Amino acid sequence: MAGNKQKNILVTGGAGFIGSHLCKYLIDLGQKVICLDNLFTGSLSNIQEIYNHPNFEFVNHDITEPYFRENIDEIYNLACPASPIHYQYNPIKTVKTCTIGVINMLGLAKKNNAKILQASTSEVYGDPNIHPQNEIYNGNVNPIGPRSCYDEGKRCSETLFMDYNREHKLKIKIIRIFNTFGPNMATNDGRVISNFILQAISDNDLTIYGDGTQTRSFQYIDDLIEAMIKMMNTDNDFLGPINIGNPNEITMNKLASIILSLTNSKSKISYKELPQDDPKRRRPDIKLAKINLGWEPNYSLEDGLYKTINYFKKLNEVN
Numbered sequence: 001m002a003g004n005k006q007k008n009i010l011v012t013g014g015a016g017f018i019g020s021h022l023c024k025y026l027i028d029l030g031q032k033v034i035c036l037d038n039l040f041t042g043s044l045s046n047i048q049e050i051y052n053h054p055n056f057e058f059v060n061h062d063i064t065e066p067y068f069r070e071n072i073d074e075i076y077n078l079a080c081p082a083s084p085i086h087y088q089y090n091p092i093k094t095v096k097t098c099t100i101g102v103i104n105m106l107g108l109a110k111k112n113n114a115k116i117l118q119a120s121t122s123e124v125y126g127d128p129n130i131h132p133q134n135e136i137y138n139g140n141v142n143p144i145g146p147r148s149c150y151d152e153g154k155r156c157s158e159t160l161f162m163d164y165n166r167e168h169k170l171k172i173k174i175i176r177i178f179n180t181f182g183p184n185m186a187t188n189d190g191r192v193i194s195n196f197i198l199q200a201i202s203d204n205d206l207t208i209y210g211d212g213t214q215t216r217s218f219q220y221i222d223d224l225i226e227a228m229i230k231m232m233n234t235d236n237d238f239l240g241p242i243n244i245g246n247p248n249e250i251t252m253n254k255l256a257s258i259i260l261s262l263t264n265s266k267s268k269i270s271y272k273e274l275p276q277d278d279p280k281r282r283r284p285d286i287k288l289a290k291i292n293l294g295w296e297p298n299y300s301l302e303d304g305l306y307k308t309i310n311y312f313k314k315l316n317e318v319n
Contacts, residue, residue, distance in 0.1 A: 015042030098153030178245025182221030220304030
């Protein structure tokens with residue numbers, strides 16, 4: 001890297017959807033990347049093209065177990081199942097990942113005097129009573145519901161990060177990621193975009209939970225990765241939390257119609273009951289990201305969907 005010191009960067013959950021894109025991006029920047037993943041939701045196929053790169057190392061490890069390593073400059077902590085199907089499969093393990101796992105990574109950062117970024121989530125806002133959601137809103141989360149292992153787990157992760165900063169002066173960064181999509185999404189994660197695309201290209205009915213008037217705001221993966229790098233590179237006194245998402249809000253009915261159009265699908269739409277505690281509206285206020293990172297999303301929903309549909313079509317051809 002011309003003019004820049006090469007860093008040793010640890011990415012937990014690095015074989016997952018977001019982590020694999022981040023690892024590739026960091027490799028392209030000339031960094032050395034250690035990818036830590038237990039492959040519960042991650043996949044080696046996501047990192048296949050960089051697996052043998054001289055600056056890349058894969059370590060099969062679960063962050064709920066201690067991990068020791070020297071000469072680490074930065075840690076991106078992404079390890080945690082992020083879709084309801086996966087985080088509810090073993091809810092106690094999800095909470096452990098967000099607490100014991102986070103403590104292990106904060107301890108590793110402390111030993112290395114490394115900067116560490118926590119991938120938190122818009123789910124910390126729960127089913128929000130204010131709209132759009134900004135970073136000073138404390139959320140409306142059910143602490144005993146079926147989603148709480150993830151929602152409250154991530155809230156506790158943020159608590160731990162802030163306390164390590166206050167107590168140990170650890171260099172921390174916290175981002176709250178809103179709905180993100182793109183290639184390398186898992187086919188069985190139950191997320192609305194991957195569900196809709198897979199159903200559409202197979203001419204199966206698109207399943208909408210609820211009446212389809214509930215909203216989400218979707219950002220393409222490349223926009224998120226750019227924001228993560230920018231956040232990691234901010235001054236040490238800027239900690240976050242900071243919303244990273246696309247403020248363009250869309251109903252599930254509208255999303256379904258766009259995907260049907262882009263795939264030329266013959267699929268119909270079927271409606272099912274809305275799951276418990278599922279948020280009705282979701283849209284980020286990204287003023288802080290614009291001011292502090294000079295960042296806002298570049299990809300339109302249609303451009304991102306086009307790339308993601310092509311990814312899933314190729315995956316279907318292989319399988």
